[in-house]
Amino acid sequence: MSTTEQEVQNQPARCQAGQGGKLYGIGVGPGAADLLTLRAARLLGEVPVLFVPRGDAVDESRALSIISPLLRGDQEVRSFTAPMTRDRLARDQAWAEAAAQVRSVLNTGRDAAFLTLGDSTLYSTFFYLLEALHRQQPSVAVETVPGITSFSAAAALLNRALTVGQEGLAVVPATRGAAYLRQVLTTFENVVLLKVGPVLDEVQALLAELGRLDDAAYVCRCGMPGQFLQESLASAAELPDDYFSLILVRHGGLNGADDEGKK
Numbered sequence: 001m002s003t004t005e006q007e008v009q010n011q012p013a014r015c016q017a018g019q020g021g022k023l024y025g026i027g028v029g030p031g032a033a034d035l036l037t038l039r040a041a042r043l044l045g046e047v048p049v050l051f052v053p054r055g056d057a058v059d060e061s062r063a064l065s066i067i068s069p070l071l072r073g074d075q076e077v078r079s080f081t082a083p084m085t086r087d088r089l090a091r092d093q094a095w096a097e098a099a100a101q102v103r104s105v106l107n108t109g110r111d112a113a114f115l116t117l118g119d120s121t122l123y124s125t126f127f128y129l130l131e132a133l134h135r136q137q138p139s140v141a142v143e144t145v146p147g148i149t150s151f152s153a154a155a156a157l158l159n160r161a162l163t164v165g166q167e168g169l170a171v172v173p174a175t176r177g178a179a180y181l182r183q184v185l186t187t188f189e190n191v192v193l194l195k196v197g198p199v200l201d202e203v204q205a206l207l208a209e210l211g212r213l214d215d216a217a218y219v220c221r222c223g224m225p226g227q228f229l230q231e232s233l234a235s236a237a238e239l240p241d242d243y244f245s246l247i248l249v250r251h252g253g254l255n256g257a258d259d260e261g262k263k
Helices: 003-016 038-044 062-070 088-106 126-136 150-157 178-187 197-209 256-262
Strands: 022-027 049-054 076-081 112-116 141-145 169-173 190-194 216-220 228-230 245-249
Touching: 022 038, 022 088, 022 126, 038 062, 038 141, 049 062, 049 088, 062 112, 076 088, 088 112, 088 126, 112 126, 126 141, 150 190, 150 216, 150 245, 169 178, 178 190, 178 197, 197 245
Parallel strands: 022 112, 022 141, 049 076, 049 112, 169 190
Antiparallel strands: 190 245, 216 228, 216 245
């Protein structure tokens, strides 16, 4: 008997025994289906219910399109809007409603998966859901399944190290403001700037001011249709502006931190 068949048969028994299902928070990677982990692929083929968040301005779920070849015809897919707002009250209310939907499935004894792009622990909406779910049902069973991050995939595409030796790495949203970014860029040898799209011009100007355009690479829609790579912003012309964009900033010497430590 296959693992999937065993899982399906176990669902009613679990329900009759009064046991709740388990929620899997699954990172599905940056965009390419073959960058899913083996664990993620196995679980996505087993769970009976999938919860798929969508952004306010996104017509379809990119995460769902990545994993669609793995799905069985009898799996249930539920989508809801993940609020893109800084209004804490509105955000909490939306995630409380999402958590109630998830809880209604788990309390029947069925397992469920929540999909998130990239890694499930890095800037992931999964933890908004988990916080709301724990408020409603603290004893819920949860397993977080990591995924490949967008910046790891981007660095690999460029054959570029994120860090080596004793170097440091900062991963920050580019929307934190110029003063914050200036401090990070002057403190760390290597920096990943995420969510670059809305502030691309400002970030380029700051990198030019700090003399780090040569160190900076721009990657847009990594692993997705329309992928764009620019290895050095010093030679960049017009760059595509996209939500799925990031900048990798690396110091010039490959082993500078290691060599410095040996002096």
